[in-house]
Amino acid sequence: MKYRLLGRSGLAVSELCLGTMTFGNTTSEADSIEMIDRFFEKGGNFLDTANVYVSGRSEEIVGKAIKSRRPETVLATKVRFATSNHPNGAGVSRKHIMDAVDASLQRLGTDYIDLYQVHVWDHATPIEETLRALDDLVASGKVRYIGCSNFFAWQLMKSLAVSDWNRYVRFVSIQPQYSLVSREMDREMLSLCLEENVGIIPWAPLGGGFLTGRYTNEEPTSGRLTSKQGESSWQNRATANNFAVLEAVRSAAKELDKTPAQIALAWLLQRKGITSPIFGASTLEQFEENMGAAGWTMPDAVWNRLDEISALPSEYPNRFIAKFARPFPQL
Template sequence: MKYRLLGNTGVWISEISLGAMTFGGSGDPIYGALGGLGRDETDRMVAAALDAGVNLIDTADVYSNGESEELLGHALRHRRDDVVLATKVHSPTGPGPNDAGWSRLHVMQALEASLRRLGTDHIDLYQLHNFDQFTPFEEVLAALDDAVRQGKVRYIGAANLAAWQVSKALGVSAARNLNRFVSLQSYYSLVGRDAERDLVPMVQAEGVGLFVWSPLAGGFLSGKISREGATGETRRAAPGYPDFPPIDRERGHDVVDVLRAVAARHDVSPARIAIAWLLAQPAVTSVTVGARRIDQLTDNIGASGLVLTAQDLSELDEVSKLPPAYPNWIQEMFAGARRPNG
């Protein structure tokens, strides 16, 4: 396993991290399709990841209605100090009007509930799971700063925010001397490269770590889905499971064709190549993988250390790249105007 620095914290993070969305939720139409793993299966999955060198495990209070945190806490009961433990807050965790969002009221209640379910006295990385249009950054960042000063949280981060939202939050933290986001979780894949337009340059400029979720686009890049349909077990083929993350399927199949060709050259799975491509992107700190079986986890972890050739990267980039959006394209057009030698 290789390790990368988490932003400017000095903390080393495994470049492959374990996502806990597959833990719990048996019988639930969504979480059951994702995994629905029970206690024994979760214990084995976590042990296999840690034994392979994974040191970042990410969950959320909303996953399987809190069961994911409970199962993860049990799995880590003897190995808590081996991991950077991350969870999230924002999504509804109850029926009440204040059982969601970024308010100090909800964040403090949710934090205590997560600590209890995880069976720990602190969370290493506490993240805002999505944007709350009703709560200003000043409110939530002050609450998170208090949690850090109380010793209940080590670092704070965010997920699924726009570049301007992260930048605004960093500005508020700087102006008010509050703890700042050290990481951003974003969807990023060979069939979902929108993050490159603004998020990637922002995290690089601001020294924020980038964690990637759904690197296989919900199983689409596993190689088990063709133009003719699913040829193996994948969540996208599960009854009732939403088409998530949304993708352009026709364009996506072109990407998979090239992915299979590159995988054949290396004699590995398409999934491993898709993750290795992300690890070759300089802004990426860690790619978060979720698995239902140990063999899937082992295959995904195998992407660490897999070096793609210049030809591999060029072919994958060519078939998957997006046209630049405004104002990116006009800035690129005039980027050389200030160079005295052309």
């Protein structure tokens, strides 16, 4: 397992991050703890959860699993969504952040969180209030670094500007949806993160299971893709372009003697700007398969084929800018 610095921080995280959204739900507590143990045995150190995963049960299981290895763990969790039905039980106001972080710390059985992330933008709360509260948490020692998730590029840039202007702690990372079948962040977010040195830790790197290669053109009757709404719904995934990408992934898997899931994850591991894809697993078998994405290098020709077939169509203003790119003489 290789390690990478998270954004412009000095925090070293494993090239794969273990997501824990299924822990306490489709993954039993025993298998969840076994998964974390195996992850550390293979060199992993980066775990991601959220206070709303299985109504806090995921955090409880993660806390139990890392109790004896807290110093070596890079622990990430999130705040934003409703944890109660009272008016201040959601969002990223100072009140909700302060209440939520203490509740997460109690469930996790620790006195600090390595990476505390805003789960999604809150239109009701000024970003200045959110960042000041997060800055206070870092100053208090309850949080070490801060990040965000599911932001527009302008929201991330505004946040960074507010932090810089007020000398608040900065977001070191963003957690966006990103995979071979979901490359929307290529439009603006990826270039912004490269420019500002913000770490990218993608969620749904397998497209909600679509890129595992288990699916055909027939609508599935089990699994995440049976959802009728959300990012991983069959309606969102079952497009002609996505099936073309899936076929390319299957072809690459056969060529390299890997599984489609390993190919999809390995493509991300070699994508410039990506720090650590967050993979989840419902079973120990899925976990072992996904871990097989690390420790080898995809040939450039195969990587380029996957990149080309999954790329977004040329759009304004990118094609306009490319047309009038300023030429430079050879030096």
